[in-house]
Amino acid sequence: MTAIEVSNATKIYRRYSRRRQFATLKSAMLRGSVIADLRPEETFAAVRDVSFQVASGTTFGIVGRNGSGKSTILKMVAGITKPTSGRVRVEGRISALIELGAGFHPEISGRENVFINGIMLGLSKREVARRFDEIVEFAELEEFIDAPVKTYSSGMYMRLGFAVAINVDPDVLLIDEVLAVGDEAFTHKCLDKFGEFRRRGKTILLVTHSLGLVERFCDEALWLESGEIRAAGDPKRVVGAYITDVEKSEEEHLAAVNARARETADQGAAAARSDETAVAGEVMPAPPDVPADMFQAGEGRWGSRELEIVDVQFAGDNGRIAHIFHTGEPFTVRLKVRATRPADDFVFGIGIFNADGICCYGTNTGIEDLASAEWSGEGEVHFAIDNLDLVEGTYKVDVAVHKRDGYPYDYHRLLYSFRVKSRTKDVGIYRPRHRWQFSPNIRFKPPI
Amino acid sequence: MLHNLRQLIRYRPLIQSLVARELKARYRGSVLGFFWSFFNPLLLLGIYSFVFTFVLPSRPADLEPYALFLFCGILPWTWFSSSLAESSQVLISGGNLIKKVLFPAEVLPIVTVLANMMHFVFGLPILFLFILYFKHAVLTLGELAWFPVVIIVQLILTVGLALFLSAITVHFRDVKDILGNVLTFWFFATPIIYPMDMAPPMGRALLNLNPFTHLAISYQEILFYPGPFGHWRWLLAMVVASLLLFVAGYFVFDRLRDSFAEEV
Numbered sequence: 009m010t011a012i013e014v015s016n017a018t019k020i021y022r023r024y025s026r027r028r029q030f031a032t033l034k035s036a037m038l039r040g041s042v043i044a045d046l047r048p049e050e051t052f053a054a055v056r057d058v059s060f061q062v063a064s065g066t067t068f069g070i071v072g073r074n075g076s077g078k079s080t081i082l083k084m085v086a087g088i089t090k091p092t093s094g095r096v097r098v099e100g101r102i103s104a105l106i107e108l109g110a111g112f113h114p115e116i117s118g119r120e121n122v123f124i125n126g127i128m129l130g131l132s133k134r135e136v137a138r139r140f141d142e143i144v145e146f147a148e149l150e151e152f153i154d155a156p157v158k159t160y161s162s163g164m165y166m167r168l169g170f171a172v173a174i175n176v177d178p179d180v181l182l183i184d185e186v187l188a189v190g191d192e193a194f195t196h197k198c199l200d201k202f203g204e205f206r207r208r209g210k211t212i213l214l215v216t217h218s219l220g221l222v223e224r225f226c227d228e229a230l231w232l233e234s235g236e237i238r239a240a241g242d243p244k245r246v247v248g249a250y251i252t253d254v255e256k257s258e259e260e261h262l263a264a265v266n267a268r269a270r271e272t273a274d275q276g277a278a279a280a281r282s283d284e285t286a287v288a289g290e291v292m293p294a295p296p297d298v299p300a301d302m303f304q305a306g307e308g309r310w311g312s313r314e315l316e317i318v319d320v321q322f323a324g325d326n327g328r329i330a331h332i333f334h335t336g337e338p339f340t341v342r343l344k345v346r347a348t349r350p351a352d353d354f355v356f357g358i359g360i361f362n363a364d365g366i367c368c369y370g371t372n373t374g375i376e377d378l379a380s381a382e383w384s385g386e387g388e389v390h391f392a393i394d395n396l397d398l399v400e401g402t403y404k405v406d407v408a409v410h411k412r413d414g415y416p417y418d419y420h421r422l423l424y425s426f427r428v429k430s431r432t433k434d435v436g437i438y439r440p441r442h443r444w445q446f447s448p449n450i451r452f453k454p455p456i
Numbered sequence: 457m458l459h460n461l462r463q464l465i466r467y468r469p470l471i472q473s474l475v476a477r478e479l480k481a482r483y484r485g486s487v488l489g490f491f492w493s494f495f496n497p498l499l500l501l502g503i504y505s506f507v508f509t510f511v512l513p514s515r516p517a518d519l520e521p522y523a524l525f526l527f528c529g530i531l532p533w534t535w536f537s538s539s540l541a542e543s544s545q546v547l548i549s550g551g552n553l554i555k556k557v558l559f560p561a562e563v564l565p566i567v568t569v570l571a572n573m574m575h576f577v578f579g580l581p582i583l584f585l586f587i588l589y590f591k592h593a594v595l596t597l598g599e600l601a602w603f604p605v606v607i608i609v610q611l612i613l614t615v616g617l618a619l620f621l622s623a624i625t626v627h628f629r630d631v632k633d634i635l636g637n638v639l640t641f642w643f644f645a646t647p648i649i650y651p652m653d654m655a656p657p658m659g660r661a662l663l664n665l666n667p668f669t670h671l672a673i674s675y676q677e678i679l680f681y682p683g684p685f686g687h688w689r690w691l692l693a694m695v696v697a698s699l700l701l702f703v704a705g706y707f708v709f710d711r712l713r714d715s716f717a718e719e720v
Binding site: 021022083086087088089090102104106107110111113115116120123124127128129132133156 | 480484552
């Protein structure tokens with residue numbers, strides 16, 4: 009049996025031009041366009057021809073970027089807005105957790121608000137009275153229930169709103185990203201409550217950015233993109249496809265950022281080179297724009313360029329060029345280098361910085377006792393890491409080639425970014441290989 | 457539309473508790489609390505009585521006691537005008553409910569009208585005390601039987617107008633400002649501070665077009681003037697007119713209903 013059936017639903021919103029926004033009754037009447045102004049000038053389809061069914065007793069997740077139409081679908085299912093075309097049918101009593109505590113009146117007590125909110129959500133006065141203690145206990149507000157709601161903290165407010173909505177005992181529960189509120193303990197309590205709902209065979213429609221929740225909880229999932237369905241079905245597969253797509257666009261974004269960095273560096277380089285030709289033949293002085301303290305310097309590129317880093321790329325598994333990597337994957341920084349004249353005094357260096365500007369790792373061939381011997385013409389330098397053991401985040405990279413005494417040939421400071429993704433949300437600046445060990449009397453539940 | 461009206465009956469408990477909340481919340485934190493429902497019309501009455509007794513003291517004799525005459529008109533007018541002024545705002549201020557909770561929007565203007573009606577009802581004991589105080593004992597059962605009819609007609613009329621105003625204010629926010637002035641004008645275009653027969657014949661024809669004229673006259677005839685209730689033909693016509701206005705107001709509201717969640 010289907011609990012929710014959405015067939016070919018389309019929702020078109022009006023988008024106002026500036027003129028329409030400031031139109032008033034007076035100006036509309038002066039222009040004689042009262043009726044015309046009520047018609048939209050420009051429309052915007054928030055949801056386009058979406059169809060899906062949710063079987064009774066299952067949990068259904070909707071994922072997608074901001075503005076993809078998730079909440080609009082939820083509102084249509086809740087009956088708050090109607091689809092412009094198409095049909096939405098829901099079996100049974102609905103409770104929508106769209107905004108918790110919407111409709112609380114700040115001036116009156118929590119107790120009175122519970123009654124009014126419960127009645128608003130479809131309970132009778134007697135039903136609310138019967139569940140009242142349960143609601144208050146769930147919200148953990150026994151002491152404050154007779155205080156006016158305006159004195160509540162936002163957490164208390166949300167908890168009370170959630171407690172009322174969940175105790176309406178709906179057949180269909182609609183949840184819009186409400187688990188983001190509340191502390192850890194309350195979130196767990198909510199999740200337990202959802203679990204109980206599932207066991208009792210209720211239908212849940214969940215809109216969230218928490219992909220883990222969709223994978224763990226949902227029987228089926230839907231991925232929306234600009235109001236259209238991109239994928240539907242098994243949650244693991246849908247979430248996987250969604251993550252891949254998000255990474256792809258992040259990848260494109262990072263690639264664009266790096267390309268821009270390279271471009272500005274090259275412009276700087278071109279300027280430097282024209283200086284260089286002016287003093288050709290003389291003994292090369294230290295370039296004037298070398299920062300005094302390299303670790304304090306901002307991003308940029310400097311150096312004499314006799315030895316030059318022409319290009320920087322990041323590569324992952326199988327030499328695939330990328331900007332997004334997963335914790336533990338192989339990772340290589342590839343430098344294309346060129347010597348304008350043969351050299352025997354050179355050091356390659358590399359530094360990896362996290363978003364806070366903290367150096368996670370830095371080394372160079374000099375530190376590692378590689379004594380330079382000879383280099384002429386073009387070549388490549390690879391700095392390969394077998395397992396990229398960094399926590400999730402965006403990292404910036406320094407690459408440099410300089411003399412043993414520090415004289416910079418070519419220094420690229422914080423110009424290139426890459427991103428590390430991790431399933432585990434651990435924290436810190438690096439991630440040591442580790443494992444947990446427990447004596448037999450300490451046990452954990454098997455993963456869900 | 458009929459379906460929605462029937463739906464509304466299911467929401468009776470909600471309307472009840474929202475009216476109760478409205479009344480409680482309004483005076484929460486004030487020292488006198490509920491007594492303001494009595495004091496507000498009393499103070500207004502004091503002001504008007506003062507002005508028309510000491511500042512402009514020329515009146516025909518059959519308007520004595522003038523304070524009582526005024527009270528018969530001002531009490532229902534306050535119900536009417538505050539209902540309209542508040543209900544024009546109610547969908548916008550209650551926007552969160554309309555956008556986030558499945559909720560029949562017409563509950564909001566109806567609650568506004570009913571809450572104001574409760575203030576009116578709380579004012580009635582004072583009115584009757586006044587009647588007793590002035591020994592203006594002209595109340596007969598035959599006349600008093602019409603009293604609930606007048607109240608019901610006013611309720612239907614006010615709800616109809618409130619639905620209409622609340623719905624169009626969502627689209628044209630300047631209704632609020634227009635309404636303030638219209639209500640002031642409307643007050644003086646209704647025989648509340650003057651009796652109907654003081655109006656010139658030309659003006660009387662125009663006043664007859666004002667629905668609140670007949671409500672005000674009905675209240676005055678029942679509660680102030682002696683003799684049998686003579687305005688009953690007009691009142692029966694008002695029953696029909698107010699029902700028509702209600703249907704029209706509800707029709708407009710129903711047509712604009714789907715736009716509320718997007719516009720407020």
